[in-house]
Amino acid sequence: MYSSEMRRDAVARTASSSIAEVAAELDVSPSSLRRWMVRSDLEDRPRSGRPQIQSTADQVVEALVSTAGARISGKDYSTRALADATGLSQSIVSRAMRGMTVPRDQVRGGDEITAVAGGFPLVIIGIRVADQRAERTSAVSARRVQRRIAGIVAGLRSAGVQHWPQRFDSEHRQTDAAVMLELLQAGSDRERFVVFDPHGETNDTAESANIAVHREFAEFLDAVKSALATCRDIPGSLLDMLAVRVRHGFEGVMWRQSSQADPRRSSNNSDSMEISSWLPKETRSITEHLAIALREEIIDSGYEPGDRINPRLLSRRMQVPRSSVDAALRRMVDDKLLDGSRGGSRIPLITTLDVLDLYAGRMAVGEVLLRSLALRPKRYFVPVQLALRQVEASAATKSGIDVEDADLHFQQELARASGLRQSARAFEALTLRLRLFISVLQLDYSPASDRILIDDRAIFKALSLGDADTAVSAWRGKVDNAVRHMAGLFARRRFDQDLWAQLTRRR
Secondary structure, eight states: OOOHHHHHHHHHHTTTSOHHHHHHHHTOOHHHHHHHHHOSOOSOOOOOSSOOOHHHHHHHHHHHHHTOGGGGGSGGGSHHHHHHHHOOOHHHHHHHHHTTSOOGGGOOOOBEEEEEEEETTEEEEEEEOOOTTSOOOOSSOHHHHHHHHHHHHHHHHHTTGGGGGGSOHHHHOOSOHHHHHHHHHTOOTTEEEEEEOTTOTTTTTOOSTTEEEESSHHHHHHHHHHHHHTBSOOOHHHHHHHHHHGGGTTTTEEEETGGGSOTTOOOTTOGGGOOOSSSOGGGOOHHHHHHHHHHHHHHHHTOOTTOBOOHHHHHHHHTSOHHHHHHHHHHHHHTTSSBOTTSSOBOOOOOHHHHHHHHHHHHHHHHHHHHHHTTSOGGGGHHHHHHHHHHHHHHHHTOHHHHHHHHHHHHHHHHHHTSOHHHHHHHHHHHHHHHHHHHHTTOOOGGGHHHHHHHHHHHHHHHHTTOHHHHHHHHHHHHHHHHHHHHGGGTTSOOOHHHHHHHHOOO
16 A cells, blocks of 8 residues: 555656656556546545445454453354354454454463452553563463453453543542552552553552553553563453443452452352342342342253252352352242242242233333433443443344343343432342243243344434433333243243233323
């Protein structure tokens, strides 16, 4: 590709030399030189032919990789697997992955990640430098480190950290910068930090030579990749946390190496029990965690309606005391999430009336939430937009479980952004019950992934335009499709269309 400066120079030379001489001297064809001579504008022009797709492909791959967590090292996230999942060519996916990591020969191992903290307006990554006398060899393969670096970089990009310089400080601050700055102040002599600080929070703190502060996001990413390349490994617990937090704009990230050493912490509000990414942290309870864990247990263990739940297996799976599991199961029985009529806790028998009741309730509460959200300032739409990107990425994989998780997360972000705390909490409770229904009925959402994505895009577009009526109409259509899909799995049991119409008709 010839630069505009080179083309101007070539045209200027034709004033004293022939076209053939200038073309031979500059190694261009005479026909190209003649075209340049008749052009009034020698700046670069848009290329003809098919449009560039690499930038779009980068965003698609980033969305998939950013939520992979520790699974990024597995075969499901190889460039071939990502190409198959997205429909992109493997060469395009490979270029996208290369842009998020470092060449293999730069992975040299030895150092350790000690801390990662994130939340507007700071991102801090701490690295403990290995003893210079120690041999700098990685404990794992270079390819694993490469992929895990890509997971962190994709998370930073997908979370929208690059847009922090354009944010208004007072309106967007959600985390306590002082807590993160304590990481820098408490760092040892062998610890170095890479910091993204677009608003100058560290001006009075970052005086050490071990602290590299970056105002530009691109420079920060380059520094992060270089720093991570010196690590012997990147912990899976860190990747899993970032995969969850990316949906919240990277807010509230606080990972420390020491805090991950004991996986058996049992605090009800502990991040070691980060089973559900869409439950608000301040309202999480052991019961809610158990409801989400039950979904995984039902799928993995093949539970069917009427089967008794083994509390010992759940206690071991969730790494919480047996007494806590027993208490949570009793509460779930009281809340009618589980059946306790025959002793113990059993998977409930679900009727078509239960399905209609649940979906009618979600439809009604959802309408209230959407009408409130349509009136809110657009800054509250950021988490919703990030959640929609996850739906888009999951729909591309055609994985029913991933699409279901992403879609329910999108709906929960809509509820949370509405500003109606009580309605959002009621919607969340109904979502817990829906997750259990989906698991018991073994629903497969992969055939409906395209329809789910179309509905979610329509809802978000209408809300962005402040059009509450259109958003509610799209929501009603979405719920109507879902309840018919679920009720259709009841085989010979009839779906009462008249009752559904009566429950959901507009007043």
